Amino acid sequence: MKGIEHRMLNVNGINMHVAEKGQKGHPVVLFLHGFPELWYSWRRQISALAALGYRTLAPDLRGYGDTEGPAAAEKYTCLHVVGDLIALLDALEAHDKVFLVGHDWGAQVGWYLCLFRPDRVRAFVALTVPFSPRRPKMKPVERMRAFFGEEYYMCRFQKPGEIEAEIAKYGTAEVLKKILTGRKPGPPRLPKENPFGISPNGSPPLPSWISEDDLKYYADKFEQKGFTGGLNYYRALDLNWELMAPWTGARVNVPVKFIVGDQDMIYTTPGVKEYVHSIDGFKKDVPLLEEPVVMEGTGHFLNQERAEEVNTLIHDFIKKF
Numbered sequence: 001m002k003g004i005e006h007r008m009l010n011v012n013g014i015n016m017h018v019a020e021k022g023q024k025g026h027p028v029v030l031f032l033h034g035f036p037e038l039w040y041s042w043r044r045q046i047s048a049l050a051a052l053g054y055r056t057l058a059p060d061l062r063g064y065g066d067t068e069g070p071a072a073a074e075k076y077t078c079l080h081v082v083g084d085l086i087a088l089l090d091a092l093e094a095h096d097k098v099f100l101v102g103h104d105w106g107a108q109v110g111w112y113l114c115l116f117r118p119d120r121v122r123a124f125v126a127l128t129v130p131f132s133p134r135r136p137k138m139k140p141v142e143r144m145r146a147f148f149g150e151e152y153y154m155c156r157f158q159k160p161g162e163i164e165a166e167i168a169k170y171g172t173a174e175v176l177k178k179i180l181t182g183r184k185p186g187p188p189r190l191p192k193e194n195p196f197g198i199s200p201n202g203s204p205p206l207p208s209w210i211s212e213d214d215l216k217y218y219a220d221k222f223e224q225k226g227f228t229g230g231l232n233y234y235r236a237l238d239l240n241w242e243l244m245a246p247w248t249g250a251r252v253n254v255p256v257k258f259i260v261g262d263q264d265m266i267y268t269t270p271g272v273k274e275y276v277h278s279i280d281g282f283k284k285d286v287p288l289l290e291e292p293v294v295m296e297g298t299g300h301f302l303n304q305e306r307a308e309e310v311n312t313l314i315h316d317f318i319k320k321f
Helices: 039-051 078-091 106-117 140-148 164-170 172-181 210-226 228-235 239-243 270-278 307-318
Strands: 004-010 015-019 028-032 056-057 098-103 121-127 256-261 294-296
Touching: 004 039, 004 056, 004 078, 015 039, 015 078, 028 039, 028 078, 028 106, 039 056, 039 210, 039 307, 098 106, 098 270, 106 121, 121 140, 140 239, 140 270, 164 172, 164 228, 172 210, 228 239, 294 307
Parallel strands: 028 056, 028 098, 098 121, 121 256, 256 294
Antiparallel strands: 004 015, 015 056
8 A cells, every 4th residue: 555645636516535656647547446345446456557657546436435425316427427537537637548447336437438538538447347238218227126126236225225224234344244255146136134144143254355454444434434325326327327318329439348257246147248248249339349358266346356367457458558
């Protein structure tokens, strides 16, 4: 963590925290975290890429960590979050095209950024979440309920306060530990009783790639901030669908590398593998997509679990541009 600077900037009407390492004037790599994470998820990438000559930026996204977050879900649309990032880059005088790396919700935000402002993105490395073309006939939450049922995690996240109460009941640290280290193939479901599967006998030891100190950092920040900001991204899914109507059928026209673990809950959700590896699917929607990389024996949080290999894959891709 040595040499990482932390700054607070007022962007797009909110105060945003960003971790930064590397020199001004060097090519910028912008890292976007997912749920339930923070800038800290990129701790092993920030220094590694900075050492290779890049200026690395890792913000806490709207509603996470030390970044402000409005209470209302309608303030977490794709337009708000992409607006935050453009304003952040401008505030940091990162006016040239950036290299973009996103994981989980950060990858989804990355896809939006590539669609809305391809003039600001040199190349994009998407971890775990492939592009998802807009389906005009049915709203996303309704479609997920129809395919996966009411217990599907994104459906369970919809009602304000409900899942927050469940997390409080079982404890922030225990729930985060379960999510970060879980390896159950998708589609992820959260039953009404004990949705996160917390054992009364205690949880197994942490894997080697996450320490007790790492878990404490996450837990302390979520204890302070709460989970509503992060959950609001899911609660804005249907509103995003409405706002994205003008981009129905649009393609992503920036160079893209997609990396996923073979035990990832999204990759193992029915239909996703088929889309990722189909010529008429992912490659059609993202014409400049390189061959996807599937990492064997790897779960959802691959940038932490397999940090060195992921760092190499990121660098091998972006150095071409």
